[in-house]
Amino acid sequence: MKHSKGLWAAILVTGCAAGAGDSEGTAAGTGGAGGEGTGGATTSATTTSTGAGASGGGFESGTGGGSFEGTPEVFGHSKSTLYKLNPETKAVGLVADFTGCPPVTDIALDATSGLFAATDTGLYKVDKVTAACTLLKDGTYPNSLSFVPKGTLDPNEEALVGFGADQYVRIDTQSGAITNVGAPWNNGFISSGDVVSVKDGPTYLTIKDKDPNTSQCRDCLVQIDPATGAIQKSFPALSYAKVFGAAFWAGSVYGFTNDGKIFEIVVNGNQLTTTPIETPTGLSFWGAGSTTSAPPTPQ
Numbered sequence: 694m695k696h697s698k699g700l701w702a703a704i705l706v707t708g709c710a711a712g713a714g715d716s717e718g719t720a721a722g723t724g725g726a727g728g729e730g731t732g733g734a735t736t737s738a739t740t741t742s743t744g745a746g747a748s749g750g751g752f753e754s755g756t757g758g759g760s761f762e763g764t765p766e767v768f769g770h771s772k773s774t775l776y777k778l779n780p781e782t783k784a785v786g787l788v789a790d791f792t793g794c795p796p797v798t799d800i801a802l803d804a805t806s807g808l809f810a811a812t813d814t815g816l817y818k819v820d821k822v823t824a825a826c827t828l829l830k831d832g833t834y835p836n837s838l839s840f841v842p843k844g845t846l847d848p849n850e851e852a853l854v855g856f857g858a859d860q861y862v863r864i865d866t867q868s869g870a871i872t873n874v875g876a877p878w879n880n881g882f883i884s885s886g887d888v889v890s891v892k893d894g895p896t897y898l899t900i901k902d903k904d905p906n907t908s909q910c911r912d913c914l915v916q917i918d919p920a921t922g923a924i925q926k927s928f929p930a931l932s933y934a935k936v937f938g939a940a941f942w943a944g945s946v947y948g949f950t951n952d953g954k955i956f957e958i959v960v961n962g963n964q965l966t967t968t969p970i971e972t973p974t975g976l977s978f979w980g981a982g983s984t985t986s987a988p989p990t991p992q
Contacts, residue, residue: 766806767940768821769949769981772796775824776976778955780942783970785955791819794826798836799887799938799980803851804843806984809866811836811855816869830869835862837884837899840985841919842892846874851985854919856884856898861922875921885912886937887980889946890919894989895960897946898924899936912936914946914958914965928965931958938981943988949978 767778768788773796775788791797795812800819802808808819810826811834817826835855846852846863853864854874861874885901896919902910912934916926931948933956938949946958948967953976959966 765942766802766821766984766987767942767947767981768800768802768808768983769938769940769955769978770797770800770810771977772798772979775800775819775821776978778940778947778970780945780947780957783957785970785972788821789824791824791826793817794819794828797826797979799838799855800982801838801840801853802982802984803840803853804892804984804986806986808982809838809853811838816864816866829866832869832871834864834869834871835884836980837886837888838864838980839888839890839896839982841890841896842985845890845919854888854890854922856888856922859883875923878922880924881907882910886935887939887949888917889939889941889981889983890985891941891983891987891989892985894941894944894987897939897941899931899939899948914960926963928960928963931965932967938978940981940983941987942983944991947981947983949981951977951979953977 765780767780769776769778774790777786777788794810794817795814797810797812800808800810806821808821810817810819813833815831816829816834818829819826835857837856838853840851840853843849843851853866855862855864860877862871863874864871881903882900883903885899888896888898890896896917898915898917900910900913900915910930912931914928914931915924917923918925933948933950933954935951936948937951940947944959946960948956948958953972953974955970955972957968957970
């Protein structure tokens with residue numbers, strides 16, 4: 694894979710700061726967490742932060758994402774700009790500004806890395822090279838989105854899912870129809886930002902307390918059953934706030950925050966190890982996504 698180095702200042706001028714300063718109420722997920730409850734599967738764990746920054750890091754740029762040919766497929770975005778993370782080198786690059794759609798609240802990628810986006814007014818297909826948006830359906834859609842693998846909700850195809858209005862839902866990418874999946878969540882949590890699923894691997898969701906006056910979980914990672922939305926395993930609070938985006942590659946979860954931080958989470962049993970990834974100042978992430986065909990374990 695070829696990469697061409699770009700200057701940080703040049704990238705910032707061309708749109709890296711888009712979306713900064715927006716409120717959590719706008720960008721955070723509105724979904725709820727688990728009518729199934731955490732039950733006996735809930736376990737405790739500790740979180741360890743390691744190092745001042747991962748190896749590699751920094752911006753890589755190219756016209757229309759040209760410096761990011763092929764895999765790996767991990768994307769993050771602000772309300773108006775699409776970025777790409779190379780989880781192998783930890784480099785972050787500008788793809789392009791979104792065109793043809795209002796502010797993007799979340800993205801999801803299918804097994805072929807087809808990129809879909811939700812806004813406050815519709816569901817879009819997005820060109821992952823140019824970030825051009827094509828409207829699929831007008832409507833209001835959740836902003837915690839992911840595809841789940843074929844055989845999870847449909848024996849013949851992948852399904853786009855999301856968390857919204859205290860309910861885990863499926864979204865038909867052809868008709869735009871939204872249908873409920875599983876029982877409504879009623880255990881005191883809501884989605885705090887994003888869900889991510891991978892074939893032959895886990896499905897993770899970031900959550901927070903539904904009541905803002907409680908402090909059990911401000912931003913936590915849970916593992917869910919992608920067929921029902923039920924929480925299977927809970928982990929302790931993350932050391933980052935407003936984690937609005939989540940992606941997955943080769944056994945690691947990647948978190949993207951509203952204040953422009955990216956970090957890697959390695960899950961080992963009940964233990965989480967978090968490592969920051971170097972990013973310039975001035976960014977803001979409203980969401981993230983990765984293909985469901987991402988490798989489920991380290992390569």
